[in-house]
Structures are given as C-alpha cells and as structure tokens.
Amino acid sequence: MLKTNRREFLKTSGCLVIGFSIGNISSGQNSFIPQELPQSIRRYPDINAWIEVLANGKVRVFTGKAELGQGIRTAIAQVAAEELELSMENVEVVLADTLRTPNEGYTVGSGSIEQSAMAVRYASAAAKMKLLELASDKLKVPVDELVTTNGKVYTKNGRNPITFSEILDGKQISGQVKEPVKLKAKSEYRLSGKPVPREDIGWMVRAHQNYLHDLRFPGMVHARVVRPPVYGAKLKTFDAGYVKKKVPGVLKTVNDGNFLAVIATDEYEAMRAQKVLGQSATWTEAAKVPATEKDLKEYILKLPVETDRVQEKGKITSEEFTHTATYFKPYIMHGSTGPSCSVAIWHNEKLHIWSHSQGIYPLREAIAQMLQMPADKIEITGVPGSGCYGHNGADDVAAEAAIIAMAYPGKHVRLQWSREEEHGWEPYGSAMVVKVGATLDATGKILYWKYDLWSDSHSSRPGGRAENLLPARYIKKMFTSSSKGYIGGATRNSEPYYSIPNQQVNANFFRGPLRVSALRSLGAYGNIFALESFMDELADNAKKDPFDFRLMHLTDQRAKDVVQKLGEMVSNVKPGDGEGLGIAFSRYKNSASYCTVAALVHVDTTAKTLRLKKMWSAIDAGEVINTDGLKNQTEGGMIQAASWTLKEHVKFDGTNISSTDWGTYPILRFSETPEVEVEIIPRQNEEVMGAGEAAQGPAGAAIVNAIFRACGKRIRDLPVKLFQD
Amino acid sequence: MKKAISIHVNGTTHTVNVDPSTPLLYVLRNQLELNGPKYGCGLQQCGACMVLIDGKAQPSCMYPVSAVKEQKITTLEGLGKEGKLHPVQEAFVSEQAAQCGYCLNGMVMSAVSLLSDNPHPDDDEIREGLHRNLCRCGTHSRIIKAVKRASL
Numbered sequence: 001m002l003k004t005n006r007r008e009f010l011k012t013s014g015c016l017v018i019g020f021s022i023g024n025i026s027s028g029q030n031s032f033i034p035q036e037l038p039q040s041i042r043r044y045p046d047i048n049a050w051i052e053v054l055a056n057g058k059v060r061v062f063t064g065k066a067e068l069g070q071g072i073r074t075a076i077a078q079v080a081a082e083e084l085e086l087s088m089e090n091v092e093v094v095l096a097d098t099l100r101t102p103n104e105g106y107t108v109g110s111g112s113i114e115q116s117a118m119a120v121r122y123a124s125a126a127a128k129m130k131l132l133e134l135a136s137d138k139l140k141v142p143v144d145e146l147v148t149t150n151g152k153v154y155t156k157n158g159r160n161p162i163t164f165s166e167i168l169d170g171k172q173i174s175g176q177v178k179e180p181v182k183l184k185a186k187s188e189y190r191l192s193g194k195p196v197p198r199e200d201i202g203w204m205v206r207a208h209q210n211y212l213h214d215l216r217f218p219g220m221v222h223a224r225v226v227r228p229p230v231y232g233a234k235l236k237t238f239d240a241g242y243v244k245k246k247v248p249g250v251l252k253t254v255n256d257g258n259f260l261a262v263i264a265t266d267e268y269e270a271m272r273a274q275k276v277l278g279q280s281a282t283w284t285e286a287a288k289v290p291a292t293e294k295d296l297k298e299y300i301l302k303l304p305v306e307t308d309r310v311q312e313k314g315k316i317t318s319e320e321f322t323h324t325a326t327y328f329k330p331y332i333m334h335g336s337t338g339p340s341c342s343v344a345i346w347h348n349e350k351l352h353i354w355s356h357s358q359g360i361y362p363l364r365e366a367i368a369q370m371l372q373m374p375a376d377k378i379e380i381t382g383v384p385g386s387g388c389y390g391h392n393g394a395d396d397v398a399a400e401a402a403i404i405a406m407a408y409p410g411k412h413v414r415l416q417w418s419r420e421e422e423h424g425w426e427p428y429g430s431a432m433v434v435k436v437g438a439t440l441d442a443t444g445k446i447l448y449w450k451y452d453l454w455s456d457s458h459s460s461r462p463g464g465r466a467e468n469l470l471p472a473r474y475i476k477k478m479f480t481s482s483s484k485g486y487i488g489g490a491t492r493n494s495e496p497y498y499s500i501p502n503q504q505v506n507a508n509f510f511r512g513p514l515r516v517s518a519l520r521s522l523g524a525y526g527n528i529f530a531l532e533s534f535m536d537e538l539a540d541n542a543k544k545d546p547f548d549f550r551l552m553h554l555t556d557q558r559a560k561d562v563v564q565k566l567g568e569m570v571s572n573v574k575p576g577d578g579e580g581l582g583i584a585f586s587r588y589k590n591s592a593s594y595c596t597v598a599a600l601v602h603v604d605t606t607a608k609t610l611r612l613k614k615m616w617s618a619i620d621a622g623e624v625i626n627t628d629g630l631k632n633q634t635e636g637g638m639i640q641a642a643s644w645t646l647k648e649h650v651k652f653d654g655t656n657i658s659s660t661d662w663g664t665y666p667i668l669r670f671s672e673t674p675e676v677e678v679e680i681i682p683r684q685n686e687e688v689m690g691a692g693e694a695a696q697g698p699a700g701a702a703i704v705n706a707i708f709r710a711c712g713k714r715i716r717d718l719p720v721k722l723f724q725d
Numbered sequence: 726m727k728k729a730i731s732i733h734v735n736g737t738t739h740t741v742n743v744d745p746s747t748p749l750l751y752v753l754r755n756q757l758e759l760n761g762p763k764y765g766c767g768l769q770q771c772g773a774c775m776v777l778i779d780g781k782a783q784p785s786c787m788y789p790v791s792a793v794k795e796q797k798i799t800t801l802e803g804l805g806k807e808g809k810l811h812p813v814q815e816a817f818v819s820e821q822a823a824q825c826g827y828c829l830n831g832m833v834m835s836a837v838s839l840l841s842d843n844p845h846p847d848d849d850e851i852r853e854g855l856h857r858n859l860c861r862c863g864t865h866s867r868i869i870k871a872v873k874r875a876s877l
Contacts, residue, residue, distance in 0.1 A: 068825065069823075069824035069825030069826065069862055070824070071824075197818070197821055198821060198823075200826070201817065201818055201821055201822075201823045201826065202818055204817075204823055204826035204829050205801070205810065205814040205817050205818055205829065205833065206801075206802075206810070206814070207759065207760045207761035207800070207801040207802045207830070208760065209760055210760070210826070211760075211763075211827065213763065213764065214760040216755075216758060248726070248727075266743070266744075266747075266751075266755070267751050267754075267755055268743070268744060268746075268747040268748070268751045269744070335861055336827075336861060337763075337765050337771060337773055337825070337827045337828050337859060337860070337861045338763060338764065338765060338773065338827040339764070339765075339766075384825070385825075385827075386825055386827035386861075387824055387825030387827065387861055387862045389861070416764065418767060419765070419766040419767055419768060419770075419771075628821055632821065632824060632864070632867070633824070635863065635864075635866055635867070636824050636862045636863035636864055637863065638863065639863030639864075639865055639866065640861070640862065640863040642863075643863070661766060661768055661770060662766060662768070662770040662771055662859060663768075663770060667859060667861065668863075668865075669856055669859065670851075670852040670853075670855045670856055670858070670865055670869070671852045671853065671856055673852070673865040673866065673869075674866075675866060676866045
C-alpha cells in the first residue's frame with residue numbers, strides 16, 4: 001500500500017530520487033525487538049519508513065506528526081542531522097501524510113518529541129550504521145576506521161570520500177532498526193539541545209505557501225456549509241433554485257439529510273450563496289442550549305454523573321476538614337486565529353483530502369466510516385494550519401469537504417469555515433467544578449486531602465469514529481454519539497504530586513450542554529488551577545511561605561529544583577503598592593515536564609484595574625532538543641493561559657452559543673499581555689519529556705494567587721472578575 | 726455582476742474581473758494568488774488580513790475592491806526591496822517571533838506602519854501600535870521584541 005503511494009508521489013515530486021526499496025510496514029508489534037526502542041519504531045521498524053537518501057545528497061525524514069506551530073519540523077530535522085552528521089540544510093522533513101509517512105496517531109499530549117523525534121533519532125542512527133557497513137564493504141576498510149560528515153563517508157585519515165548516494169548504488173537503505181542501535185554520545189551533540197532557528201519562520205515572513213489555507217489547484221471551486229440555527233436542528237426546506245438565480249457562479253447545492261452546502265466558482269460567490277441559501281432554509285425546532293451560563297457552576301453540580309474513584313491513599317476518617325473551597329472554570333474555546341479549512345477531490349474512485357487535523361490516520365478511518373467506503377480509497381495529506389491547541393474544527397471541515405467533493409467529482413473543492421462557524425461549532429474545553437477539602441497537622445503539613453471534580457469529556461476526537469465528525473450527525477445515514485469520550489482527560493493532574501498521607505480523589509462525569517473535546521492540557525488546566533490555588537490558601541492558613549509550603553510537601557528532587565529555580569528567578573522582585581506575586585507548580589500529567597510559574601499583578605482598587613505585569617517560568621523537560629522551541633512553547637503557554645484565566649468564557653443565552661466573534665469572545669490583546677521570562681533546567685542526560693502543555697495549569701493558578709497577594713481577594717471562579725461582581 | 730477593475734498592488738497595476746463588492750482580501754488571495762494577507766475573521770477584529778493601503782496598515786477583509794482603485798496597496802510579498810527582506814521581516818526571523826505564524830502577516834504589516842509613523846517606539850507604543858492584531862499562540866512578547874529590534 002505505502003509502496004505504491006510513495007512511488008506515485010515520487011513521479012510527481014519533481015525531485016530525482018535514487019531508487020527505493022520500501023519494505024512492508026508492519027502494523028503490529030514485533031516481538032523480538034526489545035522494549036527499549038521507541039514505540040513508533042516498534043510499529044515501523046524499517047529504516048526507510050523514516051529515512052530516505054536523495055540523489056542530491058540530502059536526506060528526507062518522514063514523521064507521522066503534524067506541525068502545529070510547536071516547531072516539530074525543526075526538532076525532527078535536528079535529531080536526524082545530528083545522528084547522520086549532516087548540516088540542517090541537508091535534511092528535509094515530510095510531515096504526516098497517509099501517502100508517505102508512518103502512522104503516529106495524533107499529534108497530542110506534548111508527545112511529538114517523546115515519540116516521533118526519538119523514533120527518528122533511532123532510525124537515523126540505524127541508517128548511519130548501515131551506511132558505514134556498506135561503505136566498509138565498498139572501501140574494504142573496517143567500519144571503525146570510517147567517519148562520516150556532511151553526507152560523505154571517509155577513512156579516518158580523510159581519504160576515499162564516498163557519498164551516501166554512491167554507497168547505496170541507486171538503492172535505499174534496507175533493513176530494520178534493531179537493538180543495539182549505537183546512538184551518538186550526547187556529549188558530542190552539535191545541534192541537539194541548541195536553539196536552532198526554525199526554517200519555516202523564514203517561509204512565513206516571505207509569504208511562501210506554508211498553510212493549508214494557501215493551497216490552490218487549477219480549476220479549484222469554493223464551498224460553504226449552511227449551519228443549522230442550533231445544535232441538532234433538522235432541515236425542513238431550502239430553495240436551491242432561488243440561490244442559483246440570485247447568486248451568479250453557483251455550481252451546485254449539496255444536500256444530504258440535514259447537511260446543506262453550496263459550491264461556487266468564486267470564493268466570494270460561495271460566501272454570498274451560503275447567506276442566500278441559509279435565508280431560504282427552514283429548520284425544525286431543536287433542543288435549545290439551556291440558559292445556564294450565568295449559574296453554570298450550580299447547574300453542573302445538579303447534573304446526573306458517573307463517579308470514578310481516581311485515587312485512594314491512607315484513610316479519610318471524616319469529612320470535617322479545616323479548610324474547604326470550590327473552584328470553577330467555564331467552557332473555553334480553542335479560538336484558532338485562522339478558521340478551519342480543507343481541500344478535497346474525488347477523482348478516479350479516490351478521495352484525496354488536505355487537512356490540518358492533528359491525526360490524519362484516525363481521521364481517515366472516521367471519514368471512511370462516515371462515507372461507508374474502504375479507507376484505502378482515501379488519502380489525507382497533512383498541511384499546517386493555524387495553531388489549534390487541541391481538537392478544533394480541523395477534522396470537521398475535512399469531513400465536510402469530503403462529502404461535498406464526493407458530490408462534485410473531478411474538482412478540488414476548498415471549504416473555509418467563517419469566524420462565526422469556528423467560534424460557534426468547534427468542540428470546547430469542558431467546564432469543570434472542583435471541591436476540595438484538607439486538614440493540616442500541628443506542623444502545618446497536609447494530613448487529609450479530599451478532591452472531587454466534575455467534568456464532561458476532554459476528548460471526543462474522531463479516533464476512527466464517524467459520530468465525532470460534525471457532519472456525520474447531519475447526513476441521512478446519521479451517526480450519533482454514544483461514547484462518553486476520553487474520560488481520562490478530566491482527571492489529568494487531579495492527583496496531587498505532593499506527599500499527603502491520606503487522600504482521596506473522585507471524578508464525577510456529566511454530559512454538559514455544549515459540544516466538547518480536547519483543549520491544550522485537557523483537565524490539567526482546571527485541576528491545577530484548583531489544586532495550586534488551594535495549596536496557596538493552605539499555605540496562608542499555615543502561615544507558611546508559598547515556596548516553603550510546596551517544598552515541604554515535595555519529595556521528588558527535580559520537582560524541588562524547579563520550585564527553587566523559580567524562587568531564584570524572582571528573588572529580586574519586590575512587589576510594590578497594590579502588587580502581588582503568586583506562584584504555582586505542576587508536573588504535567590504527573591509524569592512529564594516539571595514546570596513552575598510566577599505571576600506579578602498590580603491591582604488598583606480605586607481605578608478598578610487589574611494588570612498582569614510579568615510572568616516567569618522554570619521548566620525541566622528532561623533532555624531538550626531545541627531550547628528556543630521549548631522557551632517559545634512555555635512563553636506562549638503562559639500568555640495563552642493568562643488569556644483563558646483573565647478573559648475567557650464561552651457565552652450561551654438559552655437559544656444558542658452567543659460567543660460568535662472576537663467581540664463576544666474577547667481574548668488577550670497586546671496592551672494586556674505580560675512580559676514573560678523562561679529558564680530551562682538543563683538535564684541533557686535525562687529522558688525527553690513532553691512540554692508543550694506544561695505551563696497552562698500553573699500559569700492560571702499563579703495569576704489568581706498573585707491577585708490574592710495583591711488585594712486579599714481569592715478568585716475561585718474563572719474567568720477573573722475582580723471588579724464586575 | 727463581474728467587472729474589470731484595476732488595482733495597484735506591490736508596484737504593479739493588475740486588472741481583475743470580479744464583483745466590485747468583493748472584499749479586497751479575496752481578490753489578493755484568489756485572483757492575485759498572494760499568500761501574505763490571511764483570512765481570520767472577516768470582521769476587522771483580528772488583523773490577520775492586514776495590508777498597507779497608502780502606507781497605513783489596514784485590514785483588507787471588508788473593504789470592497791472597488792473602493793481601493795486609486796490607492797497603493799502593499800502586501801507582505803511587496804515589503805522587501807531587491808530581493809532583501811524588510812527590516813521588520815528580518816527582525817521577526819531573528820527573534821523567532823512566531824509559533825503557528827498565522828497572525829504574522831498582520832503583525833509585520835502593523836509594525837511596518839507603526840515604525841513609519843514612529844521610528845523609535847517604546848514598549849507601550851508598540852503594544853498600542855499592535856492593538857488591532859490578535860495572536861492566539863501567545864507569541865506577543867517575541868513580537869514586541871522583534872518590533873523593538875527593527876526600530877534600532
């Protein structure tokens with residue numbers, strides 16, 4: 001399958017390649033390969049599933065992950081260039097594509113470096129071993145007397161240079177990545193662990209075609225979908241003749257059950273047709289979104305729930321705690337700057353889709369199910385979109401483009417969501433409520449801890465299930481959602497990382513009124529907001545310094561180090577009048593990066609203003625591939641979480657979502673943005689750990705803790721409304 | 726009804742056959758095949774679609790193309806001279822001032838416009854100058870540094 005596809009690509013790529021010999025991609029695990037190899041390598045052990053040597057001396061690397069703005073393209077190129085002793089210019093990276101790359105599932109959970117970069121590291125090292133062995137045969141020189149640099153292999157005295165292409169004689173590297181793989185010593189790294197600049201930022205400033213939104217094909221037509229007035233409304237009537245008459249350039253109205261779309265030659269015509277067709281359509285009344293936004297916390301606590309015991313340690317003898325608090329976070333949206341977009345074509349019994357989805361392989365399965373066709377008739381090429389921060393409209397728009405393209409064969413169909421569609425129809429990050437109680441012992445240490453959370457699902461990604469694609473709920477062969485989604489997301493970071501002898505954590509899962517799925521860090525943002533706010537409240541109760549209070553409950557030295565590092569970073573900060581400094585700690589997923597955040601706020605009770613002045617973060621992500629990439633992600637994570645914390649909540653009004661644009665769903669603007677500073681704790685000899693979501697939780701908590709220190713007001717309901725209550 | 730309309734973009738006059746009410750953004754992207762200006766909201770709320778109209782940064786998503794026939798329009802593609810990047814573009818690369826980069830076009834355009842009015846803005850003036858532009862990745866601090874660098 002992959003063999004044919006890769007061949008097809010090479011014919012059209014315009015790049016001469018020196019032949020190839022792609023083996024079968026094994027989808028199952030290979031039992032004789034030891035566990036130590038990265039999981040992606042165990043699934044795709046063939047070297048040439050990952051590495052291809054080009055005739056021009058460059059090396060092409062295949063990753064199953066998508067570029068979301070996290071800089072994975074650069075990190076992947078760094079590890080490959082490092083192991084193969086190439087310069088960055090001599091490595092090109094192919095991102096997730098069902099035609100070409102391994103299936104690495106979803107680009108989520110801060111897993112791109114942990115999974116894909118490590119797979120590429122092993123594959124590159126194995127490729128180098130193979131190249132040296134082949135060169136050794138050719139040159140009749142033992143492997144250990146050979147060295148490689150910049151795509152050539154030499155003898156140690158610098159004689160007999162032979163290029164990778166010459167070594168391979170027009171073939172590709174065959175064989176599998178098998179233990180023992182001799183990895184380059186970390187002490188010899190030239191590129192890994194360095195702030196290597198991202199090449200794609202150069203493309204962006206030059207306005208090169210970099211985004212899915214920029215794809216243009218000859219004869220491409222433009223589509224728009226007519227949305228129902230509310231979730232679940234049913235289409236009664238529409239007037240295709242009227243729109244055809246009223247808007248020139250309309251090519252076709254596409255209707256399948258309650259799904260209604262229009263295709264036009266020109267994009268602006270498609271937009272006008274969407275409006276006119278929408279005005280002609282009538283819909284049945286459907287269940288309205290309840291008018292609960294104002295008292296959402298109370299509403300959630302009354303919903304029916306399924307309860308899971310997440311953690312039980314020691315004994316909770318009584319429910320009488322010396323300190324209790326209830327925290328609330330509302331629905332928050334991904335709010336990508338560029339609304340979701342997709343291009344699809346149905347041609348010669350094949351459907352080709354271009355998508356900025358985080359998981360093109362699972363999306364393919366879900367679309368195959370929706371269209372009731374074999375998955376091998378569908379190819380999806382991943383192309384970067386606007387940053388998504390989780391499961392936004394990317395998968396939905398691709399599924400819709402697929403339906404429309406099937407109805408209009410032979411043409412590339414481009415479907416672009418509007419701002420209103422993105423705001424109103426994306427799956428939001430769930431609202432959450434947390435009730436927590438604790439009792440301190442005589443020394444101020446936490447003796448008892450009880451934590452109860454309420455949440456909807458934090459992931460309803462397609463994952464091969466059609467019902468999670470928005471249009472699948474509207475077409476004639478309707479798919480309805482029965483699964484409660486990935487409930488593990490709600491409990492992420494609900495267990496304290498602190499040493500507490502008696503503790504209990506319970507999760508109550510409800511079905512809320514709004515469509516929900518994965519938003520950056522899933523439940524960790526809500527849980528760490530609650531947990532680290534409560535730690536601050538307890539520290540205050542125990543009359544302890546917030547740093548000391550955390551340190552006295554931590555046992556993991558790396559956790560302590562990240563707290564102490566933050567302490568050093570802010571040691572010279574002396575909050576002035578009306579200012580407060582707040583801190584928070586978390587270890588993402590309790591197993592990935594350690595991250596602390598400090599926030600400095602200024603509260604002016606007379607002028608009724610709150611200003612977030614600066615945020616600091618100390619982060620330990622284990623071995624770091626690109627230090628600037630990690631800083632960029634952590635800075636961005638703090639600022640984004642500041643926006644969530646200070647400003648954001650999805651509004652709904654008893655009829656429908658009323659946050660339909662940036663006026664009704666404001667996010668942080670430049671005038672409100674804090675200065676940020678990040679320090680990395682170097683741990684180059686440790687394992688790599690996911691970091692892209694590490695700052696979200698502690699950033700939120702640090703801000704509310706700072707507000708408390710500034711003015712004595714404890715914020716327990718988000719977003720912060722210091723002067724509006 | 727489509728009409729032939731001439732517009733001046735990046736130093737060249739282009740004649741396009743479009744409905745005169747078509748917003749400039751769609752003509753730039755679809756007829757002129759320029760990638761710089763991006764669709765973000767269509768409501769002049771986010772700045773992703775910004776271009777320079779007679780040297781001033783303006784969102785292009787709502788102005789009908791027929792309203793800008795006389796003006797000189799510059800897009801991201803037209804900022805550099807003789808194959809060299811504009812100093813603001815250079816500064817964005819030097820500061821690595823992007824994550825997803827979707828908003829970058831508008832940021833650069835706003836910054837170019839700001840610096841032509843005020844060549845040495847302080848931090849608050851930079852924040853004010855970029856107030857119309859939204860970034861969702863939280864790259865604001867780097868963007869401010871890039872504008873600062875370009876002003877030196």
